[in-house]
Every structure is written in structure tokens, then in C-alpha cells.
Amino acid sequence: MTDYLAFLRRNLRWLVAGFLLTWASSFGQTFFISVFAGEIRAAFGLSHGEWGGLYAGATMASAAVMVYAGGLTDRFRVRRIGPVILFGLALATFLMAMASAVWALAVAVFLMRLMGQGMMSHSAMVAMSRWFAAQRGRAVAFAGLGVAAGEALLPILAASLLLVLDWRSLWLCAGLLLVALVPVLNALLRQERTPQSFAAESRSAGMRGRQWTRAEVLRHWLFWLLLPAVLGPPAWNTAFFFHQVHLAEVKGWAHVTLVALFPVFTLTGIASMLATGWAVDRFGAARLVPVYLLPLAAGYLVLSQAATPTTGALAMVLMGLSVGANATLSAALWAEFYGTAHLGRIRAMTGAVMVLGSAIGPGVTGALIDRGYDMTVQSVWIAGYFLLAAALAGAGALAARRALPAPASALAPEPGPG
Numbered sequence: 001m002t003d004y005l006a007f008l009r010r011n012l013r014w015l016v017a018g019f020l021l022t023w024a025s026s027f028g029q030t031f032f033i034s035v036f037a038g039e040i041r042a043a044f045g046l047s048h049g050e051w052g053g054l055y056a057g058a059t060m061a062s063a064a065v066m067v068y069a070g071g072l073t074d075r076f077r078v079r080r081i082g083p084v085i086l087f088g089l090a091l092a093t094f095l096m097a098m099a100s101a102v103w104a105l106a107v108a109v110f111l112m113r114l115m116g117q118g119m120m121s122h123s124a125m126v127a128m129s130r131w132f133a134a135q136r137g138r139a140v141a142f143a144g145l146g147v148a149a150g151e152a153l154l155p156i157l158a159a160s161l162l163l164v165l166d167w168r169s170l171w172l173c174a175g176l177l178l179v180a181l182v183p184v185l186n187a188l189l190r191q192e193r194t195p196q197s198f199a200a201e202s203r204s205a206g207m208r209g210r211q212w213t214r215a216e217v218l219r220h221w222l223f224w225l226l227l228p229a230v231l232g233p234p235a236w237n238t239a240f241f242f243h244q245v246h247l248a249e250v251k252g253w254a255h256v257t258l259v260a261l262f263p264v265f266t267l268t269g270i271a272s273m274l275a276t277g278w279a280v281d282r283f284g285a286a287r288l289v290p291v292y293l294l295p296l297a298a299g300y301l302v303l304s305q306a307a308t309p310t311t312g313a314l315a316m317v318l319m320g321l322s323v324g325a326n327a328t329l330s331a332a333l334w335a336e337f338y339g340t341a342h343l344g345r346i347r348a349m350t351g352a353v354m355v356l357g358s359a360i361g362p363g364v365t366g367a368l369i370d371r372g373y374d375m376t377v378q379s380v381w382i383a384g385y386f387l388l389a390a391a392l393a394g395a396g397a398l399a400a401r402r403a404l405p406a407p408a409s410a411l412a413p414e415p416g417p418g
Contacts, residue, residue, distance in 0.1 A: 007135055008142075014131060017188040018143030021082060021124035024181060026150025027089060027174050028116010030238055030358060033109070035158045039167040044102055052366065058106055059359035062114035063352040069114070070122050070348020071214075074341075078127045079189035083182045085123060089115040093175035097168045113355065121147065122344075122351045125331035129347075130340050136204075136332050137280025141273045144327040148273065152266045206339035207403035214345040217338055225396030226333075227353065228389035229293060233326050234354040235361030236300075236382045237319070240375070242362040247375045257309050265316040265323070272324025285333045286401045290394025292329060296322030297386035304379035322386075330354070337400060 008015065026032050033055075041051050072081055092111030099105045124143050132139040161170055206212050217223050240247070248258040279288060299318030306312045334346050365378055 007138060011132075011139070013188045014127075015139060015142045017078070017082075017185060018124045018128050018139070019146040019149075020181060020185060020188070021078075021085075021120050021127075022143050022146030023150050024086060024089065024178060025116045025120035025124075025147055026154050027093060027178065028112040028114075028118070028120065029147070029150070030117075031151050031241060032154050032158065033112065034242065035155050035162070036167050036170075039162070040105070043167075044105055046102070052362065054102070054106055055109060056359045056363050058109040059113045059117075059355060061110050062118055063355035063359065065114055066118040066122070066352040066355055067349055069119060070351055071345040073123050073126045073344030073348070075344075077189075078123055079186065081123055082185050082189070085115050085119045086178050086182050086185065089120060090175040090178035092116070093171045093178065097171040097175065117358070118351060118355055122347055126344050126347055129331055129335040129343055135281050136335065137277040137285070137328060138274075139277075140280075140331040141277025141328045144273050144331075145270060147327070148266060148270045148324075152263065204335060204340045205405050206335075206337050207400060207405075209405045210339060211341035212338035212346070213342050214349055217346050217349070222337065222396045222400045225392045226289075228385070229289075229393040230330070230350055230353050231357040231360075232293070232386055232389050233296070233323060233357075235357035236365075236385070237323060237361075238358040239361035239365040240319075243365060243369065243375055246369060250374045250376050251306065251312070253309060253312075258312070261309060261313050261316045264313050265320045268317045268320030269324035269327070272321045273327050274324075276325040276328040280328060280332050284401075284404070285329055285336045286397045286404065288325065288329060289333070289397035290390065292325040293322055293386045293390040293393070295319070297383045297390065300379040300383040300386065304376050304383070336404065 037051065040046070046054070088111060092108050092115060095104060095108040095111065099108055124146070125140060128139040128143045129136055158170060212220070244258055245255055248255045251258070276288065276292070295318045299315045299322070302311060302318060303315035306315055330350070331347070334350060335343055338346055365375065368378055369375065
């Protein structure tokens, strides 16, 4: 604990910058946008299917652009690109507040998904992975607390304010808040840690002591074994939250009863995120890959059979364990296996897969619901998916570990401010 507190004291300004970026990404995340679904559908005359189709299309388009836009983090420091992303997300919220046509709504959602869920989270995690080597896990976990805080607080706050304010006014307020964060980020990063992409001598190498390019990663067998594990959590967990009203009806629970379980999920995820950060620094990300999805598989099995909210709470705990671990591992894993020199482009590709998953999951599960397979039945299938993904990723990571260089803790000290 003393060592961790010392780490926080030495690096607080950079860690807070990462936290603020992931927190700001909340305004482009499904958990925030979905709060306004009823108001948006009413304002634009959209059915559930039309709104879901527009949202999925805009999300897929943002994933395609993300593959190329994410590479900008290999060329520009976070203190340069971070404010641009904040302004871009603010522009999206302003457009949402003023949109009067469906095409304008689609553009607003596209920009929110690209700048918020995509580039904001991406730039924060690339920065943490580059700035820190021996304590990369802890840094990534701390930054990841931003989106956890947003998930826990912003939907409740927005739903409460909707009782007294017009929904467009709330989006305008969100944009003003994002603009106000720009000088705060500039102040925090006025003295930026030396990014390893700009200091070749301090780059962390990947397998075989090499810096892998995105094209090489795409041709490497490990990427394809890890792909189901990358796609699964955003796809099926987004679907779970997207269809929460349906799930409550199937279980015979009041919707508010199910929603009351979500803080259990969030708090467990935060604890798991921090614990995984420590474990990554202690054992390496590769050792954790075979096991981190297993609680998620168990959680969906428990959810499928849950007859009471108490059993549902157990499912939330199990799911939160994996989701918290995934938040840390999804950033640290690629740096560990493939190095940091081209990390922006590599994570842009994997980030696009995650964004794509968040679009595919609700659509696939919704279509199956329409065909009579409710979320209780689908939860068993989803559990099977995660068991298969864990087996593939675990086999790949265990085989690839033999090609990893010496642990970061055995190398030269991390660079300081520069």
C-alpha cells in the first residue's frame, strides 16, 4: 500500500489526466446515451427498431473510422490531441442539443461514438500504456476508474435532471462541461511524461524483443486467438444493458429492482480493475488471460437461472469481476505482447473491434428475442461463448509467453517528466 501511495504521489497529475479523459468518454457511451432514448424517439418519431438501427449504423461507422483515426496517437502527444478530442465530443453534444432532422441525429451519434467511446478512451489508455512500464497495470486501472465513475453517477444524475429540465438542455450542459475540461487537461499535461513513442530508448518491446507494426499483428496467429475475447465483453455486456427492460419482464421483476443491482456490478468492477492492475504489474498480463473471462461465463449462467434479485446480485458480482479485469487487461495486453512503438495503431484496430461489438451485440440479441429466444435462454449461449473465448485466448497467451522479453521491472527505470 505504501508503494502504491508513493506511485500516486509521484504521478498524480498524469493519472488524473487519464481519469478525466475516460470519464469524459461517458458522454459517448451507451450507458449515458440510452438514458435519453425515450425523448429522442419521441422527438424524431422513431420506433424502437428505427432508433436501434440508427444507433448501430452510427456505431459501426465510427468503428471503421476509428481504425485510421486511432493511429494519430502514434504521431501526436496526448496534450495536443486530447483537447481536440474533447472539442470534438463537445461539438457532438451541441449537435444533439440542436438537431431537428434524423440525418443530424445520426451525425451527432456518430461523432459521440467516435470521439467518446472511441478516441477518448483510446487516447487515455495508449498514454497510460506508453508512459508507464513497470507499473503499467496500476496506471491503466487508475485511468479506467474514470469510466466506472461515469457509469455509476452520470445516468442517475441525467435521469433525475430530466424530471426538471428539457433533454436538449442537458446535452447543451454536457457540451459546456466538456469545453471547460480543456484548460484543466492542458494544466495537468503542461509538463507531460516523456511518451515512449517519442523516446526510442525507453520503448517497451513486445515478443521476441521487437516493436510490432499493425500489419504484422494482423498476420500473427495470437491476434486471431485473442479476437473472440476482445469482441465478447462489449458485444454481450452492451446487449445485457440494452435489453434490461426485457430481462426484467422475463424475470418478473420490476425494472427498478434490476437497476438497483447495477451498483453491485460497478463496485465489483472497480475493485477488480484495481486488483488486476496490481496483478498485471506483479505477474504480467499474459498470465491472467486464461482466467479473466471465467467469472463472466459463470455470471451469465447464474443470471439465466436467477429467480430472485439476490441471485441476480451474485450474477452482477461475477460479471463485474471480469469486466473490471477486462478494462485493465485490454489496455496492458497489447503493449506487453506487441510493444509500444505502434501501440496507437494497434489499439485503434482492437478498439474498433470493441466498438463494432457494441453495435453487433444488441442487434443480434434483439433479433433472437423477436424469434422467441429471450435473454434468459441467450444467457446460457453467451456463457458458452465466453468459455470458448477464454480457452482460445488462454491457449494463445500461454504459447506466446515464451517469446516475451524480460519483465519491465527488470529493465531500466521509467522515464520521468520531459
